Amino acid sequence: MLTIARPFLDEMLDHLQACYPLEGCGLLAGDLDGLVTAVYPIDNILQSPTAYEMDPQQQVEAMLALEAAGWQMLAIYHSHPQGPPQPSATDIALAYYPEALHVVVSLREQNAPKVRAFQIMEQEVVEQKIKVTP
Ligand SMILES: [Zn+2]
Incomplete structure (x- = not known):
């Protein structure tokens, strides 16, 4: 389960809306219990409405920053501007x-x-619950 407080959810959604109609992407940092602790928006270097690839430099910086804070890379997020909410x-x-x-x-x-x-493990996709907290 992923637990995300409303302000972090809004931060992620605001970023993805700003990228619209292109795909947006980024990382969610969190703790071992699956609680989101930070949002890291990252540029989509493909600048495409149907694909994304994270800017590698920004991705490395975000991963170092969240590790330095003692967090995990809890999730990778991206948008489907015209597609369904599934991988x-x-x-x-x-x-x-x-x-x-x-x-x-x-x-x-x-x-x-x-x-x-x-x-997503070895091509197997299992949906996880998302709990939104105030
Ligand atoms: Zn996708």
């Missing part, structure tokens, strides 16, 4: 960090984002 075949094939969850945000209805989280 694409490409997302599954490119899930390089099996210990991190994958948060997929569909903005097909732009004013009603759909947020879902998945564990």
